[in-house]
Amino acid sequence: MRGEDQTWSHDKVRMGERAGQFRLLVVDGATSSMVDLPSKGIVLIGRAAEADIRLADRSASRRHARLFLDEGLVRVADLESHNGVRVNGQAVAQVHPLQPGDVVSLGEVQLVLYSAADSAARSPSAEGPGPAQPIELVLGERVIVVADPALLRLYELIRRLAASELPVLILGETGAGKENAAFALHHWSRRTGKPFVALNCATIAEPLAESELFGHEKGAFTGAAAPKPGLLETAEGGTVFLDEVGELPLAAQAKLLRALETQRILRVGSTKEREIDIRVVAATHRNLEKEVETGRFRKDLFFRLGAASVVLPPLRDRPDEVGVLARRFLTQACAAHARPPLALSPAFLEALGRYDWPGNVRELKNTMGYVAATVAEETVEPQHLPERILAALRPPARSGSAPAALAAPPPPAPPPPEPRSAEEPPTPVPGRRFAPLAEELRTLERERMVEALRVTGGVKVRAAELIGMPLRTFTLKCKQYGL
Numbered sequence: 001m002r003g004e005d006q007t008w009s010h011d012k013v014r015m016g017e018r019a020g021q022f023r024l025l026v027v028d029g030a031t032s033s034m035v036d037l038p039s040k041g042i043v044l045i046g047r048a049a050e051a052d053i054r055l056a057d058r059s060a061s062r063r064h065a066r067l068f069l070d071e072g073l074v075r076v077a078d079l080e081s082h083n084g085v086r087v088n089g090q091a092v093a094q095v096h097p098l099q100p101g102d103v104v105s106l107g108e109v110q111l112v113l114y115s116a117a118d119s120a121a122r123s124p125s126a127e128g129p130g131p132a133q134p135i136e137l138v139l140g141e142r143v144i145v146v147a148d149p150a151l152l153r154l155y156e157l158i159r160r161l162a163a164s165e166l167p168v169l170i171l172g173e174t175g176a177g178k179e180n181a182a183f184a185l186h187h188w189s190r191r192t193g194k195p196f197v198a199l200n201c202a203t204i205a206e207p208l209a210e211s212e213l214f215g216h217e218k219g220a221f222t223g224a225a226a227p228k229p230g231l232l233e234t235a236e237g238g239t240v241f242l243d244e245v246g247e248l249p250l251a252a253q254a255k256l257l258r259a260l261e262t263q264r265i266l267r268v269g270s271t272k273e274r275e276i277d278i279r280v281v282a283a284t285h286r287n288l289e290k291e292v293e294t295g296r297f298r299k300d301l302f303f304r305l306g307a308a309s310v311v312l313p314p315l316r317d318r319p320d321e322v323g324v325l326a327r328r329f330l331t332q333a334c335a336a337h338a339r340p341p342l343a344l345s346p347a348f349l350e351a352l353g354r355y356d357w358p359g360n361v362r363e364l365k366n367t368m369g370y371v372a373a374t375v376a377e378e379t380v381e382p383q384h385l386p387e388r389i390l391a392a393l394r395p396p397a398r399s400g401s402a403p404a405a406l407a408a409p410p411p412p413a414p415p416p417p418e419p420r421s422a423e424e425p426p427t428p429v430p431g432r433r434f435a436p437l438a439e440e441l442r443t444l445e446r447e448r449m450v451e452a453l454r455v456t457g458g459v460k461v462r463a464a465e466l467i468g469m470p471l472r473t474f475t476l477k478c479k480q481y482g483l
């Protein structure tokens, strides 16, 4: 940096020299780039050649806006530009403070402020390889961690969709982060500050679905003692998130379609329509097209809800994020258990990558909660994973090249002499000492198990797999043989 009151040069901003705690995503026409912002200084943004962040889009003025950075604070100022500066959809006059996650529009150009996660500062070698620059989207009380390039692109798309009023359908497996994505759509839209109301359609009883969504009048049905507004009404001005929309009963689907088309709702038992101003974001883990084919989901509603759709990849397809999220969730869980943070061994991180995470991020979060509650040591190792996960780990990519933490444990003590059965007397044969076959088999079995345990660093499930023994039998025999 050249001086407190001097502008950063474009190159320095892009190179991230003395980069501070903030980064800026710049979506300028068809191009987008991530810019490390300095910790202190002034950054000029516009089409002018002297701009630090130079824009191409014609809707931006030559000298459009300035960012002021100082001691963890970021502010933006409009330089009397032609198309003005908007923050989260609101026009700003003069200098306006920014928070991570804020979307700044300069004409058609969109800027998103991110805080650079501190994990980048950690030595990657200390905890195995991983993405160097995860970013945190701080949306109110929600923090969304993004480290995978595909997810980063997805959140860029979400930010662009947020500026529109299109209904959005979020597709993805359970626990993949669909609600987080829906919340980001709300947060970055003009509706931020208004309610974000979520309903899991799978949890409402069929007869109550319509009343839940559209409300009811007094006496509309048995038990309707008082009039009650529905979810769509309570979200007035904001966003309704319909999770598992595929589970919505057909009658409620018809009514929802009408509400979306007319922006009016009819409470159950009422004849008076009420105007509503809401945006609907729906999500499902189902293949809705198939549901349409089988008649379980209305085709017209599918097209209406899916005007824009985003697909959230499952966690197993975001390998860069597993370690980052694991560390984050573990830190949170340790804090919740009032214990100091635990370290994750490279072998543990490697093992996390060999699991498919069918429950996605939620499962990872729960697993780290389990680890924080159960591990007595200071470093978390693969064997600390729940049995269920250990049993489902894929074999390591390169056998025989286990990381250091998987290195062979000290060889176990020799097996205790097996008690000889009275029914199996040894048959003396000159030149060779024979033991009963059952005993020889036991010895062989034990040797093989010891060997397998050594190769897999003590991971029983892998060891059992290696020698083709069912895990239960392996565990039982481990006890019998005192392994």
Ligand SMILES: Nc1ncnc2c1ncn2[C@@H]1O[C@H](COP(=O)(O)OP(=O)(O)OP(=O)(O)O)[C@@H](O)[C@H]1O
Pocket (backbone or CB within 6 Å): 143, 144, 145, 146, 172, 173, 174, 175, 176, 177, 178, 179, 180, 181, 243, 285, 325, 361, 362, 365
């Ligand atoms: N990128 C992320 N960063 C931090 N936390 C995350 C992230 N993705 C998901 N989570 C957390 O994982 C849990 C599950 O996420 P979420 O509820 O958004 O998933 P979902 O796909 O909506 O699940 P479901 O299909 O069961 O409704 C939540 O606690 C959420 O905060």
